[in-house]
Amino acid sequence: xxxxxxxxxxxxxxxxxxxxxxxxxxxxxxxxxxxxxxxxxxxxxxxxxxxxxxxxxxxxxxxxxxxxxxxxxxxxxxxxxxxxxxxxxxxxxxxxxxxxxxxxxxxxxxxxxxxxxxxxxxxxxxxxxxxxxxxxxxxxxxxxxxxxxxxxxxxxxxxxxxxxxxxxxxxxxxxxxxxxxxxxxxxxxxxxxxxxxxxxxxxxxxxxxxxxxxxxxxxxxxxxxxxxxxxxxxxxxxxxxxxxxxxxxxxxxxxxxxxxxxxxxxxxxxxxxxxxxxxxxxxxxxxxxxxxxxxxxxxxxxxxxxxxxxxx
Numbered sequence: 001x002x003x004x005x006x007x008x009x010x011x012x013x014x015x016x017x018x019x020x021x022x023x024x025x026x027x028x029x030x031x032x033x034x035x036x037x038x039x040x041x042x043x044x045x046x047x048x049x050x051x052x053x054x055x056x057x058x059x060x061x062x063x064x065x066x067x068x069x070x071x072x073x074x075x076x077x078x079x080x081x082x083x084x085x086x087x088x089x090x091x092x093x094x095x096x097x098x099x100x101x102x103x104x105x106x107x108x109x110x111x112x113x114x115x116x117x118x119x120x121x122x123x124x125x126x127x128x129x130x131x132x133x134x135x136x137x138x139x140x141x142x143x144x145x146x147x148x149x150x151x152x153x154x155x156x157x158x159x160x161x162x163x164x165x166x167x168x169x170x171x172x173x174x175x176x177x178x179x180x181x182x183x184x185x186x187x188x189x190x191x192x193x194x195x196x197x198x199x200x201x202x203x204x205x206x207x208x209x210x211x212x213x214x215x216x217x218x219x220x221x222x223x224x225x226x227x228x229x230x231x232x233x234x235x236x237x238x239x240x241x242x243x244x245x246x247x248x249x250x251x252x253x254x255x256x257x258x259x260x261x262x263x264x265x266x267x268x269x270x271x272x273x274x275x276x277x278x279x280x281x282x283x284x285x286x287x288x289x290x291x292x293x294x295x296x297x298x299x300x301x302x303x304x305x306x307x308x309x310x311x312x
Contacts, residue, residue, distance in 0.1 A: 237272025255290025
């Protein structure tokens with residue numbers, strides 16, 4: 001059996017899976033908590049989880065792929081910046097390869113999740129499409145004729161770092177990438193938590209400290225929570241609508257914990273997309289939701305390690 005190892009590096013834990021590279025079936029999966037966020041600590045946690053997953057699957061993969069929330073230096077495996085981990089200029093691919101004894105391809109985590117959804121999830125059977133995930137961060141990937149659109153520098157799909165106007169009454173926010181006014185700073189999970197903290201200090205958002213708190217309050221009829229969700233949906237939905245207008249993707253997959261965990265926000269985002277994307281692009285658009293859950297990233301990373309299918 002041809003097998004591949006998929007790795008998903010998060011801010012608090014790592015997830016490692018062994019896959020059948022032909023069918024995409026997950027043979028074994030293990031999760032490991034991070035004792036710290038240094039590159040050495042993360043690589044150590046991956047190595048432990050990988051050994052356990054390979055032992056459980058009874059097979060040793062020939063290749064490995066790792067998804068990480070970061071801006072990368074093309075296909076070199078070097079992390080240029082990973083704000084959630086506090087990393088800059090880390091040779092992650094080289095470090096993982098040495099620890100695992102396998103060739104490792106490092107990709108953006110949302111690119112990996114998108115590829116998983118395209119090959120074996122919500123977009124399976126489609127020739128291409130746009131996949132947008134909103135969770136702790138916000139990102140996207142574009143598949144064209146069965147190939148990932150990488151871009152000249154390998155950073156295509158960074159929708160979380162397009163610039164947006166701040167919601168009424170809010171100042172322009174700094175983003176973890178170092179810029180200001182990025183979409184992710186307002187609609188990513190960390191950005192929402194920070195906005196709620198500021199609102200509480202101003203006497204609003206009492207008892208609201210997380211997206212799920214806002215969702216419950218909005219569903220219960222709280223006017224402030226509803227307005228907060230509408231402003232959040234407006235910015236995210238408009239950015240996605242612009243991407244739909246620009247790309248005419250045919251298929252749009254929405255996913256990530258922020259959207260799938262908060263149905264009223266998801267519905268509001270979809271309303272904005274349908275109201276603001278070009279009607280021509282919308283006419284044939286298949287809009288669906290991510291289907292693979294936590295497995296999307298490890299499946300996509302493993303499959304991307306088997307064969308590079310990017311188009312510049």
